[in-house]
Amino acid sequence: MQHILPHPTSTASATLNRRGAFRRKLQTSMAAYGFLAPFLLVLVTFTLIAVIYAFYLSFFYVNFGITIPKFVGWFNYKLIWYDLTHQGTFYISLINGIWYTAGVVSIQTVLALLLAILINQKIRFKGIYRTLFYLPSLTSSVAISLIFIWLYKPNGGINYVLSLIHIKGPNWLSDPTGFLAHIFAPHNGNLPYILAGPSTALIAIILLAIWTTAPTFMLIYLAALQDIPDSLYEAARIDGANEWQLLRNITIPLLRPTTFLVVALGTIGGFQVFDQIYVMQGPGGGPINTTIVPALTIYNTAFTNGLTGLACAEAVILFVVIFALTVLQRRFIDTSIQY
Template sequence: MSGFAGLSETSSKVSRRRLRAWLGSSTEQAINGYLFLLPALTGLLVFLIGPVFYALYISFFHYSLLNPANAHFVGFRNYLQLFRDPLFLRALLNTSVYAVGVVPIQTALALFLALIVDKVRGKTLFRVAYYLPTVSSTVAVSVMFLFIFEPQGLLNRFLSVFGIHGPNYFNSTTFALPALMVMAVWSTAGQFMIIYLAGLQDIPGDVLEAAELDGAGSWTKLWSITVPLLRRTTFLVVVVSMIGSFQVFDQMYVVSGGNGGPVNSTLSVVLDLYNQAFLNQRMGYASAMGFVLFVIILILTLVQNYAIGREK
């Protein structure tokens, strides 16, 4: 009996040693893993998470970058003032109209281009051609469209061939925002075309073959099979496009010279936020504006997610 007891005790000691060795190696691996992640986590904390919480903090203050010592607590006054500010309301209206105009056209055009590129020869050439505007600088694209839409620009010269006298688009309260929409669709449709191409390649070929055997035509296959199976891809495209539309800044800044003109017709929420923060030195008010914009985008994203979930 004593021999069995000694053997059991020895086995227990060996097991404990193995457990300590395993825990030691696991702890060492964990420490090494966190050390490798430390630079990225530090950058995320310093340049993203920290500024977000600090912006939320100062959104409850009257705060100026040039005179931070005189900051004083105002509570929710910045948030309440937003909805009484005609400039912010105009910017929110412009941004909403811009998003409503850009997102559907952008999505439909991206799907159309993806369907074409997926079937033609020389796919790589067309992918590159359609995707090039996406990687171009937004400032360079804006300058190019300034040249196209100026009074003696390419578009008006083309219209003059048919006897049509085109306006000065970016100096017109009627045409400035639509011209910016055209610019946005042209410059970003290629990005979403690539996403749709990836979605098209995930559609099982046997499903389309079965539909053909049942006598389905190209149009029927598109609306009854392809489009429904691309529902999640479309959700991604619409959400990303909507977020980009509500955050539009570069194009409107370049085209209007930073003032959102003419007569605030190209003033976006982010451009108004920039002007309030850095020109008017109302950093607390601008931070409140940023968080209101965040809530609006979040609500729209959740509504779309709910709608897609119900369809599924």
């Protein structure tokens, strides 16, 4: 700025110039907030106030639309503590949510990366493959759930395909036996809930979720892969690296920031799963609660049992769990890139 001033040493003109800069910034800011106004209005009303309101209501006894909020201190949190220590519904739904999220995130992240690497090769009909792969992510979870109610039935399409290779498929949607209970206690299935593992019914939904969301993350990986300079691979090839070494030492390390994003978004999404289970198993998360997840419990607490404040406290606990996991993942996955 200084070089255009006629007298850089003159304090008067410097003040004038500073005033000019101030006025310009003021004008720009006013214009900018004009452009931002609708967005900020929605953001403040339906997100920021909502977040504060959720924390606030978690300290109240409220039956929405029926009672006036009554301050109850930590009472809702004490109820949750009681539930957690006595294997109540929220406890069961958290365990199910952890199995679900761990299963979905671990497999879909690897699958998404593999699919992205496949599509990123020099191949013909790249667009066609990408379209085909993306189809399950494009469609609504409700429509896909309706299709899979039919495909998962005991004599449905999936068990028919399994029977072709001489596997007797399970009763996908109504078998409550835990995966680990199947292995370690095949006769009575008596294992503590936390050790029994995800039920067949929950595994059916985990597999469905991987199939539907992996392609979304594939597209994110694909975009990141295309940003890795070819020269890196060429240099490594000249040094005699094979394909596996290229993947291990160049591709995977350079994709770390994307992997963090994919894992974090997967975790946030995993703990929020609602649609598929509501449609396929109903709000109760059957069979015998083995597919109930935190989102369903919060929904039931608020809208079936009318305990709005308790539901908000449950949501706060869920938020804390997700937040802690995201922070841990950030620590665990080094996101700094070194070329």
